[in-house]
Amino acid sequence: MRFLRRLPLRIGLTLLVAVELYPLVWLVLGSFKTQDEFFSKPTWALPEQLDFHNYTEAWAAGGLGRNVLNSVLVTVPALVLMIALGVAAAYALEVMVWRGRNAVLLAFLAGIMIPGQMILVPLFTVYFEIGLTNTLWPLIITYTVMGLPLTVFLMAAYLRAIPREVFESATVDGAGMLRSFFRIAVPMMRNAIVTIALVEFFSVWNDLLIALTFTTRDELATVQVGLLQFSDEYGSTQYGPLFAAISINVLGILVLYLFLNKQIMAGLAAGSVKG
Amino acid sequence: MHSVLGDKKAVLILLGPALLVYTLVKLVPVFWSLGLTFYTGNPLGGFEFVGLDNFSRFIADPQARSALWFTLKYAFVLSVGQIVLGYALALLYVFVLRRASNFVRTVVFFPTVLPTVAVALLFNSLFATGQQQGPVNAGLEAAGLSSVDWFSTGGGTFVVAIVMELWRSMGFFAVLLYAGLLDIPEETLEAARIEGATGWRLVRHVVLPLSLPILLSTVIFSVNNTLKVFDTLLALNNGGPGGETTPLTLYMYRTVFNYADYGYGSTIALVLTIMCLMVTLVVFRSARRDITGS
Numbered sequence: 001m002r003f004l005r006r007l008p009l010r011i012g013l014t015l016l017v018a019v020e021l022y023p024l025v026w027l028v029l030g031s032f033k034t035q036d037e038f039f040s041k042p043t044w045a046l047p048e049q050l051d052f053h054n055y056t057e058a059w060a061a062g063g064l065g066r067n068v069l070n071s072v073l074v075t076v077p078a079l080v081l082m083i084a085l086g087v088a089a090a091y092a093l094e095v096m097v098w099r100g101r102n103a104v105l106l107a108f109l110a111g112i113m114i115p116g117q118m119i120l121v122p123l124f125t126v127y128f129e130i131g132l133t134n135t136l137w138p139l140i141i142t143y144t145v146m147g148l149p150l151t152v153f154l155m156a157a158y159l160r161a162i163p164r165e166v167f168e169s170a171t172v173d174g175a176g177m178l179r180s181f182f183r184i185a186v187p188m189m190r191n192a193i194v195t196i197a198l199v200e201f202f203s204v205w206n207d208l209l210i211a212l213t214f215t216t217r218d219e220l221a222t223v224q225v226g227l228l229q230f231s232d233e234y235g236s237t238q239y240g241p242l243f244a245a246i247s248i249n250v251l252g253i254l255v256l257y258l259f260l261n262k263q264i265m266a267g268l269a270a271g272s273v274k275g
Numbered sequence: 276m277h278s279v280l281g282d283k284k285a286v287l288i289l290l291g292p293a294l295l296v297y298t299l300v301k302l303v304p305v306f307w308s309l310g311l312t313f314y315t316g317n318p319l320g321g322f323e324f325v326g327l328d329n330f331s332r333f334i335a336d337p338q339a340r341s342a343l344w345f346t347l348k349y350a351f352v353l354s355v356g357q358i359v360l361g362y363a364l365a366l367l368y369v370f371v372l373r374r375a376s377n378f379v380r381t382v383v384f385f386p387t388v389l390p391t392v393a394v395a396l397l398f399n400s401l402f403a404t405g406q407q408q409g410p411v412n413a414g415l416e417a418a419g420l421s422s423v424d425w426f427s428t429g430g431g432t433f434v435v436a437i438v439m440e441l442w443r444s445m446g447f448f449a450v451l452l453y454a455g456l457l458d459i460p461e462e463t464l465e466a467a468r469i470e471g472a473t474g475w476r477l478v479r480h481v482v483l484p485l486s487l488p489i490l491l492s493t494v495i496f497s498v499n500n501t502l503k504v505f506d507t508l509l510a511l512n513n514g515g516p517g518g519e520t521t522p523l524t525l526y527m528y529r530t531v532f533n534y535a536d537y538g539y540g541s542t543i544a545l546v547l548t549i550m551c552l553m554v555t556l557v558v559f560r561s562a563r564r565d566i567t568g569s
């Protein structure tokens with residue numbers, strides 16, 4: 001009886017999970033199909049064999065390895081810079097007492113509201129003028145700064161929750177501000193730092209606008225830009241390699257997601273103020 | 276103690292670098308971009324001062340109007356979908372699945388972290404027609420209906436874009452609202468149940484009013500983000516057919532980088548910024564009320 005009563009719910013849940021997973025399963029199955037199978041077999045047929053040649057093709061011809069490397073080379077330095085600068089700034093703005101700190105905090109917060117399009121043209125001009133366009137620096141610099149407002153905002157909110165007495169007693173014990181920043185604030189904020197790092201990792205890794213604007217040559221393409229170009233070249237002709245390329249991106253993120261699932265959910269929910 | 280907390284040298288060391296790059300790479304470009312709205316041209320061909328011409332050009336430009344209209348339509352429909360589905364899922368997690376919701380939450384949330392271009396290319400294939408038939412059209416044919424060439428019309432592309440974005444983002448909104456629903460005290464719900472409020476009536480008269488603040492900021496967050504849509508529409512159908520699904524962001528991008536009109540591009544960016552600013556102002560207001568209310 002109880003089983004029957006729960007039946008509609010079970011069916012509904014199964015449907016929900018199927019809707020979320022089916023496109024991904026179909027994608028991965030497609031990445032093993034040959035060109036012939038795409039045209040001659042029904043779209044939901046299973047691939048005839050588990051052949052990885054689409055993957056090697058995508059990796060070699062699509063330059064996917066280069067793209068992944070570029071994305072790493074951009075994302076890691078941008079995250080390190082963003083967090084180092086952001087946490088220090090939040091500490092100076094939230095814990096320390098000086099005239100004008102509210103105005104500076106407000107200037108940072110205003111940055112959350114301004115869309116990337118607003119700074120695209122001047123930055124493009126300047127990066128071109130000073131000859132940075134043929135490097136990954138424009139991406140690193142722009143991502144660092146675009147992530148700063150949210151980092152400062154969330155870190156300041158986190159510091160606000162730490163009792164003032166902690167810093168005051170450190171001061172009484174003779175610690176200077178720099179010392180109590182490195183010895184007290186940073187270790188206490190370890191969880192918050194991991195959270196913001198995850199939120200920003202996904203927004204930098206998944207960005208297309210900045211990467212597309214400042215990537216002038218194919219060798220500099222990040223994963224997102226590479227995929228876009230890949231589909232332009234392969235789109236209507238070679239489905240196998242295209243599906244393999246998309247699968248590599250999806251599976252890579254899936255592995256990361258399964259490891260960090262809890263922290264990601266908490267982090268993205270906390271980072272939702274981002275506009 | 277105040278002399279230590281206000282140590283000028285420490286402030287400079289800690290805040291200086293962040294403030295410097297932020298000023299150079301964000302604040303200065305914003306004002307520079309504002310200045311550009313009064314000019315037309317580009318660095319290579321030279322700039323010409325045109326006063327407010329860019330703004331009157333924007334109002335008269337049919338492509339700009341179509342992009343503006345599309346952006347508003349997209350933001351409205353998608354936001355309504357995200358909130359309704361997200362809220363329904365959040366209610367499911369909290370009241371039906373309770374502690375067992377972990378698996379479903381994890382699965383439904385996963386697409387949120389996927390690269391948007393990958394998702395757009397995947398959905399382009401899912402809805403494809405012709406030689407490489409996607410499962411959607413194959414399913415329609417199997418059901419005895421005729422397949423639809425989704426990407427040959429603006430309306431079809433719009434439908435796919437909305438379905439895709441709901442698939443991708445509903446898990447995120449569910450988690451966001453779920454976190455809000457968990458804050459409702461169990462005693463309040465228990466009291467309402469004792470008074471006889473169950474099921475739909477409990478939601479309608481107790482849960483909904485109590486989650487209104489978080490719901491409101493989620494609405495505005497959603498609108499604010501959907502207004503900036505760029506990557507998914509570019510990758511899904513390149514803003515087409517014929518520019519019918521080109522939002523302001525993509526139109527701005529093309530104006531600058533395909534037609535090299537930096538001044539007009541900056542004007543379009545400014546219109547977008549003003550729209551986001553208006554929405555965000557309401558976010559902060561409702562967020563403040565949220566804090567003082569609780």
